[in-house]
Amino acid sequence: MATDTQQGEIVNKIKQSKKLATIDLQQYYDDTSRIGLDLKQFLFKGLILKEKEFRQQLKDFDWSQYKDQYVCIYCSSDAIISKWAYMLIGSHLVPHAKEVFNGKPDDIIHELYQRKLAEVDWSQYQDKFVILKGCSDDGRPVPESVYLYATQKLLPYVKKLMYGEACSNVPVYRS
Template identity: 80%
Template sequence: MATDTQGEIVNKVKQSDKLVTVDLQKYYDDTQRIGLDLKQFLFKGLILKEKDFREQLEEYDWEQYKDQYVCVYCSTDAILSKWAFMLVGKHLTPYAKEVFKAQPDEIIHELYTRKLESVDWSQYADKFVILKGCSDDERPVPDSVYLYATQKLIPHVKKLMYGEACSNVPVYRG
């Protein structure tokens, strides 16, 4: 902090147009993610019997997945053919926002990078950029997203830091 000519305290960090804080949480996708474990459609949770599998899929309530990201996986060691996932996808497509072959927490990186792809990273040219370090549990930012943002920022920034303006860790200086 510094004082101006009238003795008032001036926050030069806030006045600086070269210092920019980027909060990656604002790129979080709030669409609900839900998992669909295929073991419920398998004989003893392990064996895919095609006729039974198809019948169960026909009778299943797919509307419960309306406008959600659905993550299809199998929690057992069952060996499933690609067509099994395709059949599930056929049923989910009219309802789900999108279908993934993954656990729900495994798609966070993908959802972030989709939004970050549209960022004009050149807006940070010759700036001192801080990637905000604190995130809440409701909108987690995985390490992989910080890595992605770092790769996008380095060609443009004068300096890249992690944390907060008052306490940061230098990462890169161009």
């Protein structure tokens, strides 16, 4: 009886295994454009919020440029900004932006991943060997915090958790 390799066909038994699952966290990346809005531009000398002038600048500002984007509000100067100022800017942004956040664009990556990963039925990995894929350079960053989040969700279900690729992985957990 000839084996698969004797007839020239190489069978990837790891790939065929029903107990092994690979999760590429990058597939949960949100491609929606993220843009930062620095409050400094609305402050007197970049440091002082003068309410009357601030309100007028916001009224005259072109908010449509943020259409359907995630907008992250931050201040790059050491100014003390009252909470109502963020609320006021938010009131101008909400009709245009997909969503408004506090912080810089890179600060919300974890939040966006977590939202999508919260929808995953993690029980599908019950008693499986799971690899969280770790090698890829396609421009969709996966922060360490996202690997931690996925680990927390997987541990109650998996038999074994690994990081990397099927051919080269690092064992992380075994039940």
